[in-house]
Amino acid sequence: MTSLDQTEIFLAVIQQNKGIIYKVANSYCQHPEERQDLVQEIVVQLWQAFKTYNSSFKHSTWIYRISLNVAISFYRKEKRRRHISNPLPEGILALTENPVAEEREGDLYLLQQAIAQLKELDRALMLLYLDEKSYMEISQIMGISESNVATKIGRIKIVLRKNFTQLKER
Amino acid sequence: MENMDLINLWKTQDAKLEKVLLINQMLLKEVTGQKAKSTLKSMIRFKIVGIITFVVYLLFLGFVLYYAIANYSSAWNYFIVSVTAITIINLRGFTDYIRHIVLASNINYNGRVMEIQQQFSKLQLSIIDHSKVMCLQFPFFTTFYLSSAWFPSQVGTAYIVLQVAITGAFVFLTYWLYKNHKPENLSKKWFRNLIAGSGGKSVARAIEFYNHMKSFKEEE
Numbered sequence: 001m002t003s004l005d006q007t008e009i010f011l012a013v014i015q016q017n018k019g020i021i022y023k024v025a026n027s028y029c030q031h032p033e034e035r036q037d038l039v040q041e042i043v044v045q046l047w048q049a050f051k052t053y054n055s056s057f058k059h060s061t062w063i064y065r066i067s068l069n070v071a072i073s074f075y076r077k078e079k080r081r082r083h084i085s086n087p088l089p090e091g092i093l094a095l096t097e098n099p100v101a102e103e104r105e106g107d108l109y110l111l112q113q114a115i116a117q118l119k120e121l122d123r124a125l126m127l128l129y130l131d132e133k134s135y136m137e138i139s140q141i142m143g144i145s146e147s148n149v150a151t152k153i154g155r156i157k158i159v160l161r162k163n164f165t166q167l168k169e170r
Numbered sequence: 171m172e173n174m175d176l177i178n179l180w181k182t183q184d185a186k187l188e189k190v191l192l193i194n195q196m197l198l199k200e201v202t203g204q205k206a207k208s209t210l211k212s213m214i215r216f217k218i219v220g221i222i223t224f225v226v227y228l229l230f231l232g233f234v235l236y237y238a239i240a241n242y243s244s245a246w247n248y249f250i251v252s253v254t255a256i257t258i259i260n261l262r263g264f265t266d267y268i269r270h271i272v273l274a275s276n277i278n279y280n281g282r283v284m285e286i287q288q289q290f291s292k293l294q295l296s297i298i299d300h301s302k303v304m305c306l307q308f309p310f311f312t313t314f315y316l317s318s319a320w321f322p323s324q325v326g327t328a329y330i331v332l333q334v335a336i337t338g339a340f341v342f343l344t345y346w347l348y349k350n351h352k353p354e355n356l357s358k359k360w361f362r363n364l365i366a367g368s369g370g371k372s373v374a375r376a377i378e379f380y381n382h383m384k385s386f387k388e389e390e
Binding site: 007010011014015018019022023040043044045047049052054062065066068069070072073091092093094095107108111112119120121122124130131132140141142143144145147148151152157160161164 | 176177179180182183184187188190191192193194195197198199201202278279280281282283284285286287290379382383386387389
C-alpha cells in the first residue's frame with residue numbers, strides 16, 4: 001500500500017467515525033478551545049497508530065480506544081498544558097451549528113452535563129453504553145471483564161439518572 | 171428516566187451531528203503530513219531543554235571533580251568526597267529523567283484503556299521516587315567547601331559545633347524528606363509544594379486517578 005493510499009483510507013475512516021471523536025472530546029472538554037486541541041491530539045495519535053492498526057478490531061473499537069486514552073490523559077494534565085505545543089489555526093472538526101444550541105436547557109444538553117459530572121473512567125463506560133456497544137466490545141476497549149462491565153454499567157446508570165434528574169429540577 | 175430513553179436521547183445527538191459536523195479536510199491532511207511531525211518535534215524540543223540543562227550541570231561537576239583529582243592534595247578531600255556524591259546522585263537523576271522520557275514516548279494509545287492509563291499513572295508517580303533520590307545530595311552542599319588544611323585543626327570549637335550542627339540538621343532533613351516522600355502524603359500541602367516544581371499537581375491528580383482505577387478494576 002502506498003503512503004497516498006494509506007492517507008486516503010485514513011481520511012475515509014475519520015470521516016466515517018467523526019462523531020465518535022467529537023462525542024469523546026465534548027465529554028472530556030467543555031471549553032471549545034481545549035476541545036479543539038483535544039480533537040487535534042486525538043487525530044495525531046490516530047494517524048500515528050494507523051500504521052500498526054490491527055484489522056481484527058473494528059475501526060470504531062480502535063478509534064474509541066485511542067480517543068478515550070488520549071482524552072483521559074489530556075484531561076488529567078496540568079492547566080499550563082491547555083494548548084498543545086503546535087496547535088492548528090482552526091479546528092479539524094467544525095460544527096455548522098451547535099447540535100444542542102436550540103435546546104440549551106433541553107434534555108440532550110442536560111444529559112451531556114450529567115455525563116460530564118461522572119468520573120473519567122465511569123464517563124468512558126457510559127459513552128460506550130449509550131452508543132450501544134456490546135459488553136464484549138466495551139470489555140475489549142476498557143480492559144475489564146464483561147461481568148465487571150455489566151455490574152459497573154448498572155451502578156453508573158443510577159448515578160447518571162440521579163445527576164440528570166437533579167439538573168432537570170434546577 | 172428509563173434506560174432506553176437515555177439511549178434514544180443520546181441517539182438524537184448522532185443524527186444531528188451527522189448533519190452539522192464537518193471535517194476540515196485540508197487541516198486533516200496537514201495532520202497526516204508536516205503538522206503531525208512538527209507537533210512531535212516540538213514536544214521533543216521541550217524535553218531536550220531539560221536534558222541539556224542536566225548535561226551542562228553534570229559536565230560542570232565532572233570538570234571540577236577532574237580538576238580537584240588532577241591537582242590532588244589532602245586539602246581537597248572534603249570537596250572530592252562531596253562533589254563525587256553530588257555527581258553520582260545527579261547522574262542517577264539524569265538516567266531517571268531519560269528513562270522517563272523514553273517510557274513516555276513509547277506509550278502506545280492503541281491499548282486497552284485500563285492498561286494505558288495505568289502506565290501513565292505509574293510514570294507520573296515515578297516523579298516521587300525521582301525527587302526522593304535527589305534529596306540525598308542536600309548534606310553534601312554543607313561539606314564541599316571544607317578543607318583538611320584548616321578544618322578542624324585551624325578553627326575554633328564554636329565553628330566545629332556550628333558545622334556539625336548544620337550538617338547534622340541537613341542529614342536529619344534529608345532522612346525525614348526521604349522517609350516522607352510517599353504518595354500517601356500528597357494530601358499534605360507541604361509535600362505538594364515541595365514537589366510542585368516537578369509537576370506536583372499532576373502527580374496529585376495521578377494518585378487520585380490511580381485510586382479511582384483500582385476501585386474501577388475490582389469486580390463488584
